Every structure is written in structure tokens, then in C-alpha cells.
Amino acid sequence: MNVMAPVAQLRGWSEEEWRIRCDLAALYRLCAHHKWTDWIYTHISARLPGKDPVFLLNRYGVMHHEMRASDLVKIDAEGNALEEYPDLEPGQRLVNTAGFVIHSAVHMARDDAHFVIHTHTRDGMAVAAQRDGLLPLSQHAMKFYGHLAYHDYEGIALDEEERVRLVRDLGTHNAMILRNHGLLVCGHTAAQAYDELYYLERSCSAQIAAQSGGAALVIPPRHVCEKAAAQFRRGGNDIARDMAWKSALRLIEGDKPDYRG
Numbered sequence: 001m002n003v004m005a006p007v008a009q010l011r012g013w014s015e016e017e018w019r020i021r022c023d024l025a026a027l028y029r030l031c032a033h034h035k036w037t038d039w040i041y042t043h044i045s046a047r048l049p050g051k052d053p054v055f056l057l058n059r060y061g062v063m064h065h066e067m068r069a070s071d072l073v074k075i076d077a078e079g080n081a082l083e084e085y086p087d088l089e090p091g092q093r094l095v096n097t098a099g100f101v102i103h104s105a106v107h108m109a110r111d112d113a114h115f116v117i118h119t120h121t122r123d124g125m126a127v128a129a130q131r132d133g134l135l136p137l138s139q140h141a142m143k144f145y146g147h148l149a150y151h152d153y154e155g156i157a158l159d160e161e162e163r164v165r166l167v168r169d170l171g172t173h174n175a176m177i178l179r180n181h182g183l184l185v186c187g188h189t190a191a192q193a194y195d196e197l198y199y200l201e202r203s204c205s206a207q208i209a210a211q212s213g214g215a216a217l218v219i220p221p222r223h224v225c226e227k228a229a230a231q232f233r234r235g236g237n238d239i240a241r242d243m244a245w246k247s248a249l250r251l252i253e254g255d256k257p258d259y260r261g
Contacts, residue, residue, distance in 0.1 A: 005069070005260060008069075011083070016049065021056060021070070023115075023189075023190035024046040024069070024072055024115070025071070027115065027117065027194060031044065031064050031117070031119070032065035033065075034198075035121075037065075041096070042099075043057060043096065044058070044115070045103040045115070046072075046114060047107045055107060057100055058073070059095065060093050065255075068258070068259055068261045073094055077108060079095055079097035098158045099157075101160060102166060104163070106166070109167040112188045113188075115187050115188075115190050116186045117184070117196075118178075120181070124177075128183070133150060134207065135207055135217075136220060136225045137206060137218075138203055142225055143203070143228075144229070147173055147233075149173040150169060151165070151169040151178050153180035174187060174192070174196050183197070183204070185197045191244070192241060194244075
């Protein structure tokens with residue numbers, strides 16, 4: 001259910017923009033539900049349809065678990081606000097512009113990357129610190145076998161020149177490990193982005209748990225890993241992914257305030 005809220009009508013937002021706002025707010029709430037947050041310092045963004053690049057990003061200081069569709073700020077590719085916010089206090093930043101450097105790079109380079117999620121979870125950062133990255137230790141990890149990008153750490157992502165290298169490293173993949181940093185996923189829809197992140201986060205958690213046990217690890221042969229990866233990409237998976245997304249929304253259905261507000 002996605003009903004236009006009074007605030008959307010007052011702000012002149014179209015039904016399509018409101019739907020995207022609700023999907024993006026839901027992603028924030030779901031990340032909070034799964035404890036994939038890092039205070040106010042990671043972001044999820046969405047690109048709005050249209051000829052000119054326009055994006056939605058969280059209002060700086062609003063935490064994931066309290067995000068509403070109306071809290072999302074409309075910005076351009078440089079992170080500049082495109083609407084008036086009269087309640088902004090002097091000196092207060094509306095969005096974390098530096099935090100949008102990574103997101104804008106992906107959005108601008110990939111027409112299919114409508115939603116971009118970046119996380120700093122414990123297990124994601126732990127795997128990002130390992131030389132061999134994500135290992136094919138679990139069925140979840142097999143999803144990314146041959147379909148996972150890596151980007152070397154260059155310092156805090158404030159340099160816009162890093163955009164070129166980040167996009168080059170991502171290529172056509174929908175998931176990437178930012179070495180010594182965290183995880184990044186993108187998707188054509190909120191459901192696809194959530195699916196990518198769910199499996200990647202679970203894969204990292206399984207790896208750290210398996211390694212912590214101290215026992216010898218079993219890594220399946222390459223042809224088995226490739227077979228499993230292909231099975232994850234067979235036809236019909238879109239239907240299951242959309243079903244999972246609708247089910248996930250029920251996890252945040254009773255949250256107050258409503259994410260669709």
C-alpha cells in the first residue's frame with residue numbers, strides 16, 4: 001500500500017516520486033531493523049526519473065530507524081539541495097555532501113543503478129580488511145562468485161576524482177567491497193538493492209563466524225561455485241525477490257512514525 005500523503009501533495013511531489021521516496025525510506029528502516037547502520041554516517045540514495053540527474057538522500061542527522069519519506073532531500077549530482085527547507089538552522093548542513101561522492105559516482109555512471117546502498121557493518125568491514133575478500137564458504141556467498149567488484153581504499157571518500165576509479169572497479173557488477181571500508185550495492189529497484197545487500201551482509205557474517213571457529217574451512221571446487229552463481233541468476237528469480245521485498249516490508253509495518261509519512 002502506497003497512498004499519497006498530505007505532505008506529498010503540499011510539496012508538489014508526483015505519485016512516482018512519492019513511491020520512490022517510500023521505497024527509499026523503507027530501505028533505511030530495513031537497514032536499521034537488521035542493524036546494518038553506522039550512526040548517521042552511511043547513506044542510501046535513489047535517482048529520480050527525468051532528463052536531469054536528481055537524487056534523494058537522507059537529511060543529515062536523521063537516523064535510519066526514524067527515516068520517513070518526507071525526510072529525504074532532493075539534491076543534484078553535487079549534493080546541492082533543489083528545494084527550500086525553511087526550518088534549517090544557521091550553519092546546519094542539510095545533507096552530508098561528502099557522503100554522496102560514492103553514491104553519485106555510481107548513479108551517474110550506471111543508468112540501471114536507481115538505488116545505491118553503502119554500509120559500514122562489523123562483518124562487512126572485517127571481510128573488507130581481508131586480502132582474499134569474500135570467500136565461497138556459504139551458499140549465500142556463491143551468489144557473488146565472479147560477480148563481485150573490489151575497490152582499494154584511498155582515504156575518506158572526499159575526492160571527487162576517486163569517482164572515476166570507483167566506477168571503473170564496479171564495472172557492470174551490482175555489489176562491491178570497498179577495501180578497508182565497507183560494502184556497496186546497487187539495484188534497478190529497491191527490492192533488487194535490498195536483495196543484493198541482504199545476501200552480501202549474510203555472506204560476510206557467515207565467513208567471519210566460520211573463520212572464528214578455528215577449524216579447517218571447506219571451499220567447493222570452482223565449477224561448483226560457478227554453477228551455484230549461475231543458478232542465482234536463472235530466470236524467475238525476480239519474482240522471488242519481489243516476494244521477499246513485500247515480506248520484508250511487513251517487518252517495518254508497525255513502526256512509528258510510519259516510514260511513508
